[in-house]
Amino acid sequence: MSDRLAADLRAIVGPDSVLDEPSRLLPYESDGLAMLSERPELVVLPADTAEVARCLRVLHQAGVPAVARGAGTGLAGGATPVAGGVVVSTARMRTVLEVNLEDRYARVQAGVVNVNLSRTAAGAGLAYAPDPSSQMACTIGGNVANNSGGPHCFKYGATTRHVLGLVMVTAEGQVIDLSAPRVDPGGYDLVGLFVGSEGTFGLATEVTVKLVPVPAVVETVLAIFPDLDGACDSVSDIIAARLEPSALEILDKLTIDAVEDSVFAAGYPREAGAVLLIEVEGVLEEVSASVIDLRAILDRRGVLEVRTARDADERRKLWAGRKGAFGAMGRVAPDLYVADAVVPRTRLREMVARSVEICRRLDLRLATVFHAGDGNLHPNICYDRRDEDEVKRVLQAGSEILSACVEVGGSLTGEHGVGLEKLEQIELVFSPDDLDAMCRARDAWDPERRMNPGKLIPMRACMELRTPPIR
Amino acid sequence: MSDRLAADLRAIVGPDSVLDEPSRLLPYESDGLAMLSERPELVVLPADTAEVARCLRVLHQAGVPAVARGAGTGLAGGATPVAGGVVVSTARMRTVLEVNLEDRYARVQAGVVNVNLSRTAAGAGLAYAPDPSSQMACTIGGNVANNSGGPHCFKYGATTRHVLGLVMVTAEGQVIDLSAPRVDPGGYDLVGLFVGSEGTFGLATEVTVKLVPVPAVVETVLAIFPDLDGACDSVSDIIAARLEPSALEILDKLTIDAVEDSVFAAGYPREAGAVLLIEVEGVLEEVSASVIDLRAILDRRGVLEVRTARDADERRKLWAGRKGAFGAMGRVAPDLYVADAVVPRTRLREMVARSVEICRRLDLRLATVFHAGDGNLHPNICYDRRDEDEVKRVLQAGSEILSACVEVGGSLTGEHGVGLEKLEQIELVFSPDDLDAMCRARDAWDPERRMNPGKLIPMRACMELRTPPIR
Numbered sequence A, B: 001m002s003d004r005l006a007a008d009l010r011a012i013v014g015p016d017s018v019l020d021e022p023s024r025l026l027p028y029e030s031d032g033l034a035m036l037s038e039r040p041e042l043v044v045l046p047a048d049t050a051e052v053a054r055c056l057r058v059l060h061q062a063g064v065p066a067v068a069r070g071a072g073t074g075l076a077g078g079a080t081p082v083a084g085g086v087v088v089s090t091a092r093m094r095t096v097l098e099v100n101l102e103d104r105y106a107r108v109q110a111g112v113v114n115v116n117l118s119r120t121a122a123g124a125g126l127a128y129a130p131d132p133s134s135q136m137a138c139t140i141g142g143n144v145a146n147n148s149g150g151p152h153c154f155k156y157g158a159t160t161r162h163v164l165g166l167v168m169v170t171a172e173g174q175v176i177d178l179s180a181p182r183v184d185p186g187g188y189d190l191v192g193l194f195v196g197s198e199g200t201f202g203l204a205t206e207v208t209v210k211l212v213p214v215p216a217v218v219e220t221v222l223a224i225f226p227d228l229d230g231a232c233d234s235v236s237d238i239i240a241a242r243l244e245p246s247a248l249e250i251l252d253k254l255t256i257d258a259v260e261d262s263v264f265a266a267g268y269p270r271e272a273g274a275v276l277l278i279e280v281e282g283v284l285e286e287v288s289a290s291v292i293d294l295r296a297i298l299d300r301r302g303v304l305e306v307r308t309a310r311d312a313d314e315r316r317k318l319w320a321g322r323k324g325a326f327g328a329m330g331r332v333a334p335d336l337y338v339a340d341a342v343v344p345r346t347r348l349r350e351m352v353a354r355s356v357e358i359c360r361r362l363d364l365r366l367a368t369v370f371h372a373g374d375g376n377l378h379p380n381i382c383y384d385r386r387d388e389d390e391v392k393r394v395l396q397a398g399s400e401i402l403s404a405c406v407e408v409g410g411s412l413t414g415e416h417g418v419g420l421e422k423l424e425q426i427e428l429v430f431s432p433d434d435l436d437a438m439c440r441a442r443d444a445w446d447p448e449r450r451m452n453p454g455k456l457i458p459m460r461a462c463m464e465l466r467t468p469p470i471r
Helices: A002-013 A022-028 A049-062 A114-122 A140-146 A191-192 A228-240 A254-262 A284-299 A312-323 A326-332 A345-361 A388-407 A430-446 B003-013 B021-027 B049-062 B114-123 B140-146 B192-194 B228-241 B253-261 B282-300 B312-323 B325-331 B343-359 B386-406 B432-445
Strands: A042-044 A064-067 A085-088 A096-100 A107-111 A163-168 A175-178 A202-210 A217-225 A247-252 A274-282 A305-308 A335-338 A365-372 A378-382 B043-044 B064-069 B086-089 B096-100 B107-108 B161-172 B175-178 B202-210 B217-223 B246-253 B274-282 B306-310 B335-338 B365-371 B376-383
Touching: A002 A042, A002 A049, A022 A042, A049 A064, A049 A085, A049 A163, A049 A202, A064 A140, A064 B386, A085 A202, A096 A228, A107 A114, A107 B386, A114 A140, A140 A202, A140 B274, A175 B432, A191 B432, A217 A228, A217 A284, A217 A312, A217 B335, A228 A247, A228 A274, A228 A284, A228 B003, A247 A254, A247 A312, A254 A274, A254 A326, A254 A365, A254 B253, A284 A305, A284 B282, A312 B161, A326 A335, A326 A365, A326 A378, A345 A365, A345 A378, A345 B282, A378 A388, A430 B175, A430 B192, A430 B432, B003 B043, B021 B043, B043 B064, B043 B175, B049 B064, B049 B161, B049 B202, B064 B140, B086 B325, B096 B114, B107 B114, B114 B140, B114 B365, B140 B202, B161 B192, B175 B192, B217 B228, B217 B282, B217 B312, B228 B246, B228 B274, B228 B282, B228 B312, B246 B253, B246 B312, B253 B365, B274 B282, B274 B312, B282 B306, B312 B325, B325 B335, B325 B376, B343 B365, B343 B376, B343 B386, B376 B386
Parallel strands: A042 A085, A064 A085, B043 B086, B064 B086
Antiparallel strands: A096 A107, A107 A202, A163 A175, A163 A202, A217 A274, A217 A305, A247 A274, A247 A365, A335 A378, A365 A378, B096 B107, B107 B202, B161 B175, B161 B202, B217 B274, B217 B306, B246 B274, B246 B365, B335 B376, B365 B376
């Protein structure tokens, strides 16, 4: 059956674009949540919408589940394969189809790498605003699935704010074209529903996104604090003062050390207990005025030193440290569990302290980096997946941190999605009625649960059917 | 049966909150689209979510359709009653339940009048950004149903960008609470799906909305042009120059005359062929710099005169003219058909000219006011509904203007919704497959089409069942 399926798919995408040898399947067995893995039956790499539709029709007829995959940089197991299922990779779908400078949008294939879109638009003074830390690798399609955030989403909003239209293929292989006309099309906001649905309604093949003007002036400030409290309190004060920086990022001591030991070394001072990275954008007068006000707040909160990037190079370096932080943690331990929780900004300081306390009790090494402006915490726990007891404690800590965040009015995911990782905790924030409402939506498009089954909505909540393995 | 239903509803909401006498039903027979009207069987005015749920359960059991109604200021017939159906008014649900200054949100009952929310938050320096021209009367619930816009939505985005959560009651009377936790709750974006769905999934009873800081400095500029072309071209230039005013509104000569003849007289000059109203917000330095750049563009495009509001009073007056424009048109003819179409901003000048030409050919009086920054045209056709031939020509013109807008890549509705008015034209922008996708969503929540039946999605597209009248 698997051979027959491979042959049918090869007839659509060509002989080289269906992978079935174990050695070639290996890289697809997990995503950024390395502790969970599963061997897919096949990986197929279609080239465009038409090929995706034909592939999904074949899978539908065979009753085989499909899991879409962009770059596999997701951190919640959203792209973990399903046993007996097929991974549909967008790796061959990397074309920027259109850049419209007048109406400021771009139409891209789902597999386009995030940073390449901004590079393509840069010549015209435009950019794609959402900038996940993985933007050098992650794809626009993956960003759509997870409604991804990034440092500058504090100002610009997460992915859903930037997606104008989609072309999507359903479980049955039907193409739904929600990409034209380009301005607000009226009717139901299906695009809004599909963004962030983690591939459970279907597979987005083309995405129309908003482009924003590159700001005239950008000022990047690194504020060095003796401890996390001063950095957290500064963030609260900055927001209360209605200053509107485009990014507010905090890194703690363990993260600073890891970054400075790595190729991403950004000149973060080793003596700091925490650094707050602030970016301000706008016209010259506005930026200058904001920086003066910011400086006063930082001083009041006991900043040790304030550094300002003198040019684009210095700015790039400060950001490379932040964006390379997850990679740099590789020096500390072989594996990294990146938790992702959101709390009201006013509870940030308290929740940071609680996560430190939880990890201390469970004897785990915690590093913390976070999108402070969004209240989006990333407690990063360093571990070794070969140590079973440690893995257990990591999961325990993740669960306790999430519960604590929910307790103070927060939620489970700021930007990484629910995936497999948070299936159990989702019941902390949604009642059975809420989950029922979601299942109704799911039933409307994928009643047999063939698209990324078992992700986002717990199986038992929805009475998700376990899809049969390929026989 | 109707008496029995009235008695059942009175048992829930109290004797005075069910209307059944013809004289009291009269105001509910149409919304702002006065040419369409229908007598409802009953009007019920519940006080809160629990009462709405009980009322909808009674209607569900009786097989009676329900049409939600806020202030009835909608312009597309979205709140037109259904023959034999019940109107559920939110007029008694006017409580602001919570204003949270730290996390900048408010939780309100659906019947809260738009402007009252900003007034409540003003003391704390916050505001609710979306400002429909009808904001003195229209309700937050109605804004949610239509994803309403307004002049300042050019900067801030339409209603959907500001809704953080909802409590909704389904056709069956089930309460879906999507209001907590308050930060991004993960899971499907059902809130996004429900906003703009014109009451066809259910009835929103409580809404949690984002509040934004009132800007430090606001500058309001009135640019007076000899004709519409100069005003339209200035808008294109302003956007191309990446200036970012918060509002860009154009009024044509007939509108100026009507406003100046009315109680909304704003001092718009009678000799003008068009005025462009521009508002710039921010910190002082930024605003001053923007106004200098704006001035240069206006001069290049042949502005006759530029006036700047000297204080809050003058600013209010300039805006009162714009927001009172629809009301002022009452002086020109007894009825006003307010069309609502969107075009890419780069096609604005051309589409204004085409709508003028269409109305001239059909011998209709056209006044034009528009949210120029959003490409959102409002060709206003003055008519008398007692003149059957004129009504026909008005509808013909509306249809031709919409088709022309769609032709150049535009769409059917910028902010008023589809309602009854544009049911036929919706097939210009959506394919049968697209409509099928929408019907799938509708089926998930309201398979029997009891919530606002026959609106938004054409009956035949979805095989909407005509609901039986009350026997």
